[in-house]
Amino acid sequence: MNVKKLTDEQLVAHFIETQKNLYFEQLYDRYSDKVYRKCLSFVKDDAKAEDFTHDIFMKLVLNLSSYKETAKFSTWLYSITYNYCIDQTRVSKKYSEVGLDENYDLADDDDDAEIAELEAQQLNKALKQILPEEKSILMMKYQDDLSIKEISDSLDISESAVKMRLLRAKEKLRKVYLEGVLFWGVIIAKVASLFFSQD
Amino acid sequence: MPDNENPFKLIEPNGQVPENLKKALVSEIDTIRNTSTVIELFVGNFINALTASFSNGNGEVVEK
Incomplete structure:
Protein backbone atom coordinates (compact mmCIF):
# COMPACT_ATOMS: atom_id res chain seq x y z
CA MET A 1 0.00 0.00 0.00
CA VAL A 91 -1.82 36.65 29.26
CA SER A 92 -3.44 36.84 32.67
CA LYS A 93 -5.88 39.38 31.38
CA LYS A 94 -9.10 37.57 30.57
CA TYR A 95 -10.80 37.92 27.25
CA SER A 96 -13.43 40.57 27.79
CA GLU A 97 -16.80 39.07 26.98
CA VAL A 98 -18.76 41.96 28.43
CA GLY A 99 -20.90 44.34 26.44
CA LEU A 100 -21.66 42.40 23.28
CA ASP A 101 -24.08 39.54 22.83
CA GLU A 102 -22.37 36.79 20.85
CA ASN A 103 -25.69 35.27 19.86
CA TYR A 104 -26.57 38.40 17.98
CA ASP A 105 -26.80 37.38 14.34
CA LEU A 106 -24.20 39.33 12.39
CA ALA A 107 -24.13 39.61 8.66
CA ASP A 108 -21.20 37.87 6.96
CA ASP A 109 -18.34 40.27 7.24
CA ASP A 110 -16.26 39.97 4.11
CA ASP A 111 -14.38 43.24 4.03
CA ASP A 112 -11.29 41.49 2.68
CA ALA A 113 -10.27 44.62 0.79
CA GLU A 114 -9.59 46.29 4.12
CA ILE A 115 -7.33 43.39 5.15
CA ALA A 116 -5.50 43.51 1.81
CA GLU A 117 -4.62 47.16 2.45
CA LEU A 118 -2.61 46.33 5.56
CA GLU A 119 1.15 46.41 5.18
CA ALA A 120 2.73 43.05 6.10
CA GLN A 121 5.49 44.27 8.41
CA GLN A 122 3.20 46.62 10.35
CA LEU A 123 0.60 43.87 10.51
CA ASN A 124 3.17 41.50 12.04
CA LYS A 125 3.96 44.10 14.72
CA ALA A 126 0.27 44.72 15.39
CA LEU A 127 -0.44 40.99 15.73
CA LYS A 128 2.14 40.77 18.52
CA GLN A 129 0.17 43.31 20.52
CA ILE A 130 -3.25 41.68 20.47
CA LEU A 131 -4.40 38.71 22.57
CA PRO A 132 -3.40 35.20 21.37
CA GLU A 133 -7.11 34.30 21.10
CA GLU A 134 -7.68 37.24 18.75
CA LYS A 135 -4.57 36.46 16.77
CA SER A 136 -5.50 32.81 16.30
CA ILE A 137 -9.04 33.51 15.07
CA LEU A 138 -7.67 36.02 12.53
CA MET A 139 -5.06 33.51 11.39
CA MET A 140 -7.68 30.79 11.01
CA LYS A 141 -9.76 33.07 8.81
CA TYR A 142 -7.11 34.84 6.75
CA GLN A 143 -4.07 32.54 6.80
CA ASP A 144 -5.70 29.09 6.80
CA ASP A 145 -8.77 30.21 4.82
CA LEU A 146 -11.14 28.38 7.16
CA SER A 147 -14.84 29.09 6.79
CA ILE A 148 -16.93 30.49 9.65
CA LYS A 149 -18.46 27.02 10.03
CA GLU A 150 -15.03 25.34 10.28
CA ILE A 151 -13.83 27.90 12.84
CA SER A 152 -17.00 27.44 14.84
CA ASP A 153 -16.50 23.64 14.81
CA SER A 154 -12.88 23.81 15.83
CA LEU A 155 -13.42 26.35 18.63
CA ASP A 156 -16.69 24.72 19.66
CA ILE A 157 -18.63 27.98 19.66
CA SER A 158 -21.61 29.18 17.59
CA GLU A 159 -21.17 30.73 14.16
CA SER A 160 -22.49 34.07 15.37
CA ALA A 161 -19.95 33.98 18.20
CA VAL A 162 -17.20 33.40 15.62
CA LYS A 163 -18.40 36.39 13.60
CA MET A 164 -18.52 38.54 16.72
CA ARG A 165 -15.03 37.51 17.82
CA LEU A 166 -13.69 38.09 14.32
CA LEU A 167 -15.23 41.53 14.24
CA ARG A 168 -13.75 42.44 17.63
CA ALA A 169 -10.34 41.03 16.71
CA LYS A 170 -10.31 43.00 13.46
CA GLU A 171 -11.31 46.21 15.25
CA LYS A 172 -8.56 45.72 17.81
CA LEU A 173 -6.01 44.89 15.11
CA ARG A 174 -7.01 47.94 13.10
CA LYS A 175 -6.65 50.15 16.18
CA VAL A 176 -3.21 48.77 17.10
CA TYR A 177 -2.12 48.91 13.44
CA LEU A 178 -3.14 52.55 13.07
CA GLU A 179 -1.43 53.45 16.35
CA GLY A 180 1.77 51.90 14.99
CA VAL A 181 1.51 53.71 11.67
CA LEU A 182 0.72 56.99 13.44
CA PHE A 183 3.66 56.53 15.82
CA TRP A 184 6.14 56.12 12.96
CA GLY A 185 4.47 58.98 11.07
CA VAL A 186 5.01 61.32 14.01
CA ILE A 187 8.63 60.19 14.44
CA ILE A 188 9.39 60.72 10.73
CA ALA A 189 7.67 64.14 10.78
CA LYS A 190 9.72 65.17 13.87
CA VAL A 191 13.00 64.05 12.30
CA ALA A 192 12.11 65.82 9.05
CA SER A 193 11.17 69.03 10.85
CA LEU A 194 14.46 68.95 12.82
CA PHE A 195 16.40 68.32 9.64
CA PHE A 196 14.77 71.18 7.74
CA SER A 197 14.93 73.62 10.66
CA GLN A 198 18.72 73.24 10.74
CA ASP A 199 19.04 74.27 7.06
CA MET B 1 -8.45 37.76 -1.98
CA PRO B 2 -5.41 36.39 -3.92
CA ASP B 3 -2.57 34.97 -1.80
CA ASN B 4 -0.04 37.54 -3.01
CA GLU B 5 -2.31 40.37 -1.82
CA ASN B 6 -3.14 38.81 1.51
CA PRO B 7 -0.76 40.25 4.16
CA PHE B 8 -1.59 37.34 6.50
CA LYS B 9 -0.05 34.93 3.96
CA LEU B 10 2.96 37.20 3.50
CA ILE B 11 3.83 37.23 7.20
CA GLU B 12 3.75 33.44 7.54
CA PRO B 13 7.22 32.37 8.81
CA ASN B 14 9.17 30.03 6.53
CA GLY B 15 11.06 27.98 9.12
CA GLN B 16 11.44 24.21 8.89
CA VAL B 17 11.02 21.81 11.75
CA PRO B 18 14.36 20.16 12.77
CA GLU B 19 14.91 16.58 11.53
CA ASN B 20 15.55 15.13 14.98
CA LEU B 21 12.05 15.96 16.21
CA LYS B 22 10.45 13.22 14.12
CA LYS B 23 12.79 10.56 15.56
CA ALA B 24 12.20 11.84 19.09
CA LEU B 25 8.43 11.71 18.65
CA VAL B 26 8.41 8.24 17.10
CA SER B 27 10.59 6.82 19.87
CA GLU B 28 8.39 8.47 22.48
CA ILE B 29 5.28 6.94 20.90
CA ASP B 30 7.04 3.54 20.95
CA THR B 31 7.88 3.98 24.63
CA ILE B 32 4.26 4.86 25.48
CA ARG B 33 2.98 1.86 23.50
CA ASN B 34 5.51 -0.54 25.06
CA THR B 35 4.80 0.74 28.56
CA SER B 36 1.06 0.28 28.12
CA THR B 37 1.67 -3.28 26.79
CA VAL B 38 3.82 -4.12 29.84
CA ILE B 39 1.19 -2.67 32.19
CA GLU B 40 -1.59 -4.60 30.44
CA LEU B 41 0.41 -7.83 30.65
CA PHE B 42 1.35 -7.28 34.27
CA VAL B 43 -2.17 -6.35 35.38
CA GLY B 44 -3.71 -9.15 33.28
CA ASN B 45 -1.32 -11.79 34.64
CA PHE B 46 -1.68 -10.47 38.16
CA ILE B 47 -5.47 -10.78 37.99
CA ASN B 48 -5.19 -14.24 36.42
CA ALA B 49 -2.82 -15.38 39.17
CA LEU B 50 -5.11 -13.92 41.82
CA THR B 51 -8.15 -15.66 40.33
CA ALA B 52 -6.22 -18.96 40.08
CA SER B 53 -5.10 -18.75 43.69
CA PHE B 54 -8.68 -18.39 44.89
CA SER B 55 -10.09 -21.15 42.72
CA ASN B 56 -9.78 -24.93 42.81
CA GLY B 57 -8.63 -27.05 39.87
CA ASN B 58 -12.09 -26.99 38.22
CA GLY B 59 -11.96 -23.25 37.81
CA GLU B 60 -14.53 -22.68 40.56
CA VAL B 61 -13.89 -19.95 43.09
CA VAL B 62 -13.31 -21.37 46.55
CA GLU B 63 -15.20 -19.57 49.28
CA LYS B 64 -13.14 -19.16 52.42
Whole structure:
Protein backbone atom coordinates (compact mmCIF):
# COMPACT_ATOMS: atom_id res chain seq x y z
CA MET A 1 0.00 0.00 0.00
CA ASN A 2 1.34 3.43 -0.94
CA VAL A 3 0.82 5.61 2.12
CA LYS A 4 1.48 8.76 0.13
CA LYS A 5 -1.75 8.22 -1.77
CA LEU A 6 -3.88 7.83 1.34
CA THR A 7 -5.97 10.74 2.57
CA ASP A 8 -5.34 12.17 6.04
CA GLU A 9 -8.51 10.57 7.34
CA GLN A 10 -7.49 7.15 5.97
CA LEU A 11 -4.06 7.51 7.58
CA VAL A 12 -5.71 8.26 10.93
CA ALA A 13 -7.97 5.22 10.61
CA HIS A 14 -5.05 2.94 9.68
CA PHE A 15 -2.91 4.26 12.53
CA ILE A 16 -5.67 3.66 15.09
CA GLU A 17 -6.28 0.18 13.71
CA THR A 18 -2.69 -1.05 13.27
CA GLN A 19 -0.72 1.28 15.58
CA LYS A 20 2.04 1.29 12.95
CA ASN A 21 4.31 4.35 13.06
CA LEU A 22 4.41 4.46 9.28
CA TYR A 23 0.99 6.16 9.15
CA PHE A 24 1.85 8.65 11.86
CA GLU A 25 5.11 9.50 10.11
CA GLN A 26 3.22 10.28 6.90
CA LEU A 27 0.85 12.62 8.75
CA TYR A 28 3.85 14.20 10.46
CA ASP A 29 5.62 14.75 7.13
CA ARG A 30 2.53 16.45 5.73
CA TYR A 31 1.87 18.83 8.61
CA SER A 32 4.95 19.25 10.82
CA ASP A 33 6.28 22.31 8.98
CA LYS A 34 2.86 23.97 8.96
CA VAL A 35 2.42 23.39 12.69
CA TYR A 36 5.99 24.54 13.41
CA ARG A 37 5.42 27.77 11.47
CA LYS A 38 2.20 28.47 13.33
CA CYS A 39 4.05 27.99 16.61
CA LEU A 40 6.84 30.25 15.36
CA SER A 41 4.37 33.01 14.63
CA PHE A 42 3.26 32.85 18.26
CA VAL A 43 6.62 32.54 20.03
CA LYS A 44 9.32 33.83 17.62
CA ASP A 45 11.82 31.44 19.21
CA ASP A 46 13.03 28.35 17.32
CA ALA A 47 13.60 26.20 20.41
CA LYS A 48 10.22 27.05 21.92
CA ALA A 49 8.45 26.48 18.62
CA GLU A 50 10.14 23.07 18.41
CA ASP A 51 8.95 22.19 21.93
CA PHE A 52 5.43 23.35 21.07
CA THR A 53 5.44 21.23 17.88
CA HIS A 54 6.58 18.20 19.86
CA ASP A 55 3.84 18.67 22.46
CA ILE A 56 1.16 19.27 19.82
CA PHE A 57 2.02 16.05 17.96
CA MET A 58 2.07 14.10 21.24
CA LYS A 59 -1.33 15.55 22.08
CA LEU A 60 -2.47 14.55 18.60
CA VAL A 61 -1.36 10.92 19.04
CA LEU A 62 -2.94 10.65 22.48
CA ASN A 63 -6.25 12.13 21.30
CA LEU A 64 -6.38 10.55 17.86
CA SER A 65 -9.14 8.16 18.87
CA SER A 66 -11.40 11.15 19.66
CA TYR A 67 -11.04 12.54 16.13
CA LYS A 68 -14.36 12.52 14.31
CA GLU A 69 -14.41 12.70 10.55
CA THR A 70 -17.06 15.43 10.59
CA ALA A 71 -14.20 17.95 10.37
CA LYS A 72 -11.20 17.86 8.07
CA PHE A 73 -8.09 16.43 9.74
CA SER A 74 -6.10 19.59 9.00
CA THR A 75 -8.77 21.78 10.63
CA TRP A 76 -8.73 19.54 13.70
CA LEU A 77 -4.93 19.61 13.91
CA TYR A 78 -4.81 23.40 13.50
CA SER A 79 -7.39 23.84 16.25
CA ILE A 80 -5.18 21.75 18.58
CA THR A 81 -2.24 23.91 17.51
CA TYR A 82 -4.00 27.22 18.12
CA ASN A 83 -5.48 26.09 21.43
CA TYR A 84 -2.08 24.91 22.60
CA CYS A 85 -0.36 28.15 21.54
CA ILE A 86 -3.09 30.24 23.18
CA ASP A 87 -2.76 28.27 26.43
CA GLN A 88 1.00 28.69 26.44
CA THR A 89 1.04 32.36 25.58
CA ARG A 90 -2.12 33.42 27.36
CA VAL A 91 -1.82 36.65 29.26
CA SER A 92 -3.44 36.84 32.67
CA LYS A 93 -5.88 39.38 31.38
CA LYS A 94 -9.10 37.57 30.57
CA TYR A 95 -10.80 37.92 27.25
CA SER A 96 -13.43 40.57 27.79
CA GLU A 97 -16.80 39.07 26.98
CA VAL A 98 -18.76 41.96 28.43
CA GLY A 99 -20.90 44.34 26.44
CA LEU A 100 -21.66 42.40 23.28
CA ASP A 101 -24.08 39.54 22.83
CA GLU A 102 -22.37 36.79 20.85
CA ASN A 103 -25.69 35.27 19.86
CA TYR A 104 -26.57 38.40 17.98
CA ASP A 105 -26.80 37.38 14.34
CA LEU A 106 -24.20 39.33 12.39
CA ALA A 107 -24.13 39.61 8.66
CA ASP A 108 -21.20 37.87 6.96
CA ASP A 109 -18.34 40.27 7.24
CA ASP A 110 -16.26 39.97 4.11
CA ASP A 111 -14.38 43.24 4.03
CA ASP A 112 -11.29 41.49 2.68
CA ALA A 113 -10.27 44.62 0.79
CA GLU A 114 -9.59 46.29 4.12
CA ILE A 115 -7.33 43.39 5.15
CA ALA A 116 -5.50 43.51 1.81
CA GLU A 117 -4.62 47.16 2.45
CA LEU A 118 -2.61 46.33 5.56
CA GLU A 119 1.15 46.41 5.18
CA ALA A 120 2.73 43.05 6.10
CA GLN A 121 5.49 44.27 8.41
CA GLN A 122 3.20 46.62 10.35
CA LEU A 123 0.60 43.87 10.51
CA ASN A 124 3.17 41.50 12.04
CA LYS A 125 3.96 44.10 14.72
CA ALA A 126 0.27 44.72 15.39
CA LEU A 127 -0.44 40.99 15.73
CA LYS A 128 2.14 40.77 18.52
CA GLN A 129 0.17 43.31 20.52
CA ILE A 130 -3.25 41.68 20.47
CA LEU A 131 -4.40 38.71 22.57
CA PRO A 132 -3.40 35.20 21.37
CA GLU A 133 -7.11 34.30 21.10
CA GLU A 134 -7.68 37.24 18.75
CA LYS A 135 -4.57 36.46 16.77
CA SER A 136 -5.50 32.81 16.30
CA ILE A 137 -9.04 33.51 15.07
CA LEU A 138 -7.67 36.02 12.53
CA MET A 139 -5.06 33.51 11.39
CA MET A 140 -7.68 30.79 11.01
CA LYS A 141 -9.76 33.07 8.81
CA TYR A 142 -7.11 34.84 6.75
CA GLN A 143 -4.07 32.54 6.80
CA ASP A 144 -5.70 29.09 6.80
CA ASP A 145 -8.77 30.21 4.82
CA LEU A 146 -11.14 28.38 7.16
CA SER A 147 -14.84 29.09 6.79
CA ILE A 148 -16.93 30.49 9.65
CA LYS A 149 -18.46 27.02 10.03
CA GLU A 150 -15.03 25.34 10.28
CA ILE A 151 -13.83 27.90 12.84
CA SER A 152 -17.00 27.44 14.84
CA ASP A 153 -16.50 23.64 14.81
CA SER A 154 -12.88 23.81 15.83
CA LEU A 155 -13.42 26.35 18.63
CA ASP A 156 -16.69 24.72 19.66
CA ILE A 157 -18.63 27.98 19.66
CA SER A 158 -21.61 29.18 17.59
CA GLU A 159 -21.17 30.73 14.16
CA SER A 160 -22.49 34.07 15.37
CA ALA A 161 -19.95 33.98 18.20
CA VAL A 162 -17.20 33.40 15.62
CA LYS A 163 -18.40 36.39 13.60
CA MET A 164 -18.52 38.54 16.72
CA ARG A 165 -15.03 37.51 17.82
CA LEU A 166 -13.69 38.09 14.32
CA LEU A 167 -15.23 41.53 14.24
CA ARG A 168 -13.75 42.44 17.63
CA ALA A 169 -10.34 41.03 16.71
CA LYS A 170 -10.31 43.00 13.46
CA GLU A 171 -11.31 46.21 15.25
CA LYS A 172 -8.56 45.72 17.81
CA LEU A 173 -6.01 44.89 15.11
CA ARG A 174 -7.01 47.94 13.10
CA LYS A 175 -6.65 50.15 16.18
CA VAL A 176 -3.21 48.77 17.10
CA TYR A 177 -2.12 48.91 13.44
CA LEU A 178 -3.14 52.55 13.07
CA GLU A 179 -1.43 53.45 16.35
CA GLY A 180 1.77 51.90 14.99
CA VAL A 181 1.51 53.71 11.67
CA LEU A 182 0.72 56.99 13.44
CA PHE A 183 3.66 56.53 15.82
CA TRP A 184 6.14 56.12 12.96
CA GLY A 185 4.47 58.98 11.07
CA VAL A 186 5.01 61.32 14.01
CA ILE A 187 8.63 60.19 14.44
CA ILE A 188 9.39 60.72 10.73
CA ALA A 189 7.67 64.14 10.78
CA LYS A 190 9.72 65.17 13.87
CA VAL A 191 13.00 64.05 12.30
CA ALA A 192 12.11 65.82 9.05
CA SER A 193 11.17 69.03 10.85
CA LEU A 194 14.46 68.95 12.82
CA PHE A 195 16.40 68.32 9.64
CA PHE A 196 14.77 71.18 7.74
CA SER A 197 14.93 73.62 10.66
CA GLN A 198 18.72 73.24 10.74
CA ASP A 199 19.04 74.27 7.06
CA MET B 1 -8.45 37.76 -1.98
CA PRO B 2 -5.41 36.39 -3.92
CA ASP B 3 -2.57 34.97 -1.80
CA ASN B 4 -0.04 37.54 -3.01
CA GLU B 5 -2.31 40.37 -1.82
CA ASN B 6 -3.14 38.81 1.51
CA PRO B 7 -0.76 40.25 4.16
CA PHE B 8 -1.59 37.34 6.50
CA LYS B 9 -0.05 34.93 3.96
CA LEU B 10 2.96 37.20 3.50
CA ILE B 11 3.83 37.23 7.20
CA GLU B 12 3.75 33.44 7.54
CA PRO B 13 7.22 32.37 8.81
CA ASN B 14 9.17 30.03 6.53
CA GLY B 15 11.06 27.98 9.12
CA GLN B 16 11.44 24.21 8.89
CA VAL B 17 11.02 21.81 11.75
CA PRO B 18 14.36 20.16 12.77
CA GLU B 19 14.91 16.58 11.53
CA ASN B 20 15.55 15.13 14.98
CA LEU B 21 12.05 15.96 16.21
CA LYS B 22 10.45 13.22 14.12
CA LYS B 23 12.79 10.56 15.56
CA ALA B 24 12.20 11.84 19.09
CA LEU B 25 8.43 11.71 18.65
CA VAL B 26 8.41 8.24 17.10
CA SER B 27 10.59 6.82 19.87
CA GLU B 28 8.39 8.47 22.48
CA ILE B 29 5.28 6.94 20.90
CA ASP B 30 7.04 3.54 20.95
CA THR B 31 7.88 3.98 24.63
CA ILE B 32 4.26 4.86 25.48
CA ARG B 33 2.98 1.86 23.50
CA ASN B 34 5.51 -0.54 25.06
CA THR B 35 4.80 0.74 28.56
CA SER B 36 1.06 0.28 28.12
CA THR B 37 1.67 -3.28 26.79
CA VAL B 38 3.82 -4.12 29.84
CA ILE B 39 1.19 -2.67 32.19
CA GLU B 40 -1.59 -4.60 30.44
CA LEU B 41 0.41 -7.83 30.65
CA PHE B 42 1.35 -7.28 34.27
CA VAL B 43 -2.17 -6.35 35.38
CA GLY B 44 -3.71 -9.15 33.28
CA ASN B 45 -1.32 -11.79 34.64
CA PHE B 46 -1.68 -10.47 38.16
CA ILE B 47 -5.47 -10.78 37.99
CA ASN B 48 -5.19 -14.24 36.42
CA ALA B 49 -2.82 -15.38 39.17
CA LEU B 50 -5.11 -13.92 41.82
CA THR B 51 -8.15 -15.66 40.33
CA ALA B 52 -6.22 -18.96 40.08
CA SER B 53 -5.10 -18.75 43.69
CA PHE B 54 -8.68 -18.39 44.89
CA SER B 55 -10.09 -21.15 42.72
CA ASN B 56 -9.78 -24.93 42.81
CA GLY B 57 -8.63 -27.05 39.87
CA ASN B 58 -12.09 -26.99 38.22
CA GLY B 59 -11.96 -23.25 37.81
CA GLU B 60 -14.53 -22.68 40.56
CA VAL B 61 -13.89 -19.95 43.09
CA VAL B 62 -13.31 -21.37 46.55
CA GLU B 63 -15.20 -19.57 49.28
CA LYS B 64 -13.14 -19.16 52.42
